[in-house]
Amino acid sequence: MPNFIVLGSFTQEGIENIKDSPKRLEDAKKLSKSLGGELIEFYYTLGRYDFVAIMDMPSIDAMMKGALKTAGAGAVRTETLVAVPAKHAAAEIIKDL
Numbered sequence: 833m834p835n836f837i838v839l840g841s842f843t844q845e846g847i848e849n850i851k852d853s854p855k856r857l858e859d860a861k862k863l864s865k866s867l868g869g870e871l872i873e874f875y876y877t878l879g880r881y882d883f884v885a886i887m888d889m890p891s892i893d894a895m896m897k898g899a900l901k902t903a904g905a906g907a908v909r910t911e912t913l914v915a916v917p918a919k920h921a922a923a924e925i926i927k928d929l
Contacts (some may be wrong), residue, residue: 833869835915836895838885856907857863860885867894883908886915891928 842850857874864871869889876883889895892914897913916925 833888833890834892834895835917836887836889837913837915838887838899838910839881839913840882840883840885840908841910842882843906844907849907852907856905860898860902863898864889867898869894881911884893 840900842853844854846853857871861871864887867889869887871885871887873886874883875885887895887898889898899910902908903910920922
Protein backbone atom coordinates (compact mmCIF):
# COMPACT_ATOMS: atom_id res chain seq x y z
CA MET A 833 0.00 0.00 0.00
CA PRO A 834 1.50 3.39 -0.94
CA ASN A 835 2.66 5.66 1.86
CA PHE A 836 2.08 9.40 1.86
CA ILE A 837 3.25 12.33 3.95
CA VAL A 838 0.79 15.19 4.15
CA LEU A 839 2.07 18.65 5.09
CA GLY A 840 -0.75 20.95 6.10
CA SER A 841 -1.54 24.53 6.96
CA PHE A 842 -4.69 25.90 8.54
CA THR A 843 -6.67 28.38 6.49
CA GLN A 844 -8.08 31.48 8.17
CA GLU A 845 -11.31 29.51 8.67
CA GLY A 846 -9.34 26.65 10.23
CA ILE A 847 -7.60 28.99 12.67
CA GLU A 848 -10.84 30.76 13.57
CA ASN A 849 -12.33 27.35 14.38
CA ILE A 850 -9.20 25.72 15.84
CA LYS A 851 -11.22 24.14 18.67
CA ASP A 852 -12.84 21.96 15.98
CA SER A 853 -9.45 20.55 14.95
CA PRO A 854 -9.74 17.33 17.02
CA LYS A 855 -13.12 16.60 15.41
CA ARG A 856 -11.72 17.33 11.95
CA LEU A 857 -8.88 14.90 12.69
CA GLU A 858 -11.39 12.18 13.61
CA ASP A 859 -13.30 12.94 10.40
CA ALA A 860 -10.05 12.58 8.41
CA LYS A 861 -9.40 9.20 10.03
CA LYS A 862 -12.91 8.04 9.12
CA LEU A 863 -12.52 9.34 5.56
CA SER A 864 -9.22 7.53 5.05
CA LYS A 865 -10.76 4.27 6.32
CA SER A 866 -13.76 4.71 4.01
CA LEU A 867 -11.30 4.97 1.10
CA GLY A 868 -9.51 1.77 2.14
CA GLY A 869 -6.59 3.43 3.89
CA GLU A 870 -5.42 4.58 7.28
CA LEU A 871 -4.16 7.75 8.88
CA ILE A 872 -1.14 6.24 10.66
CA GLU A 873 0.09 9.26 12.63
CA PHE A 874 -0.69 12.94 13.01
CA TYR A 875 1.50 15.67 14.49
CA TYR A 876 0.79 19.33 15.14
CA THR A 877 3.96 21.22 14.21
CA LEU A 878 5.56 24.64 14.51
CA GLY A 879 7.13 26.37 11.55
CA ARG A 880 6.13 26.48 7.91
CA TYR A 881 3.44 23.81 8.34
CA ASP A 882 0.83 23.48 11.08
CA PHE A 883 0.62 19.69 10.92
CA VAL A 884 2.11 16.56 9.37
CA ALA A 885 0.16 13.37 8.74
CA ILE A 886 1.49 9.94 7.75
CA MET A 887 -0.96 8.00 5.60
CA ASP A 888 -1.26 4.54 4.07
CA MET A 889 -3.71 4.57 1.19
CA PRO A 890 -4.53 1.90 -1.39
CA SER A 891 -3.71 4.12 -4.37
CA ILE A 892 -2.81 7.59 -5.53
CA ASP A 893 -6.42 7.95 -6.70
CA ALA A 894 -7.73 7.24 -3.19
CA MET A 895 -5.23 9.68 -1.68
CA MET A 896 -6.20 12.39 -4.15
CA LYS A 897 -9.91 11.85 -3.49
CA GLY A 898 -9.33 12.16 0.25
CA ALA A 899 -7.12 15.24 -0.13
CA LEU A 900 -9.66 17.00 -2.36
CA LYS A 901 -12.53 16.19 -0.02
CA THR A 902 -10.53 17.42 2.97
CA ALA A 903 -9.47 20.64 1.23
CA GLY A 904 -13.03 21.22 0.09
CA ALA A 905 -14.15 21.53 3.70
CA GLY A 906 -12.16 24.78 3.83
CA ALA A 907 -10.18 24.46 7.08
CA VAL A 908 -6.81 23.32 5.69
CA ARG A 909 -4.51 23.43 2.67
CA THR A 910 -2.24 20.47 2.09
CA GLU A 911 0.83 19.38 0.19
CA THR A 912 1.09 15.61 -0.31
CA LEU A 913 4.32 13.69 -0.81
CA VAL A 914 4.61 10.08 -1.98
CA ALA A 915 6.91 8.29 0.47
CA VAL A 916 9.03 5.33 -0.64
CA PRO A 917 10.42 3.25 2.25
CA ALA A 918 14.24 3.17 2.24
CA LYS A 919 14.38 -0.66 2.22
CA HIS A 920 12.16 -0.81 -0.85
CA ALA A 921 14.08 1.95 -2.64
CA ALA A 922 17.41 0.23 -1.94
CA ALA A 923 16.21 -3.26 -2.91
CA GLU A 924 14.04 -2.42 -5.92
CA ILE A 925 15.03 0.96 -7.34
CA ILE A 926 18.52 2.11 -6.43
CA LYS A 927 20.31 -1.25 -6.78
CA ASP A 928 20.04 -1.23 -10.58
CA LEU A 929 21.26 2.34 -11.15
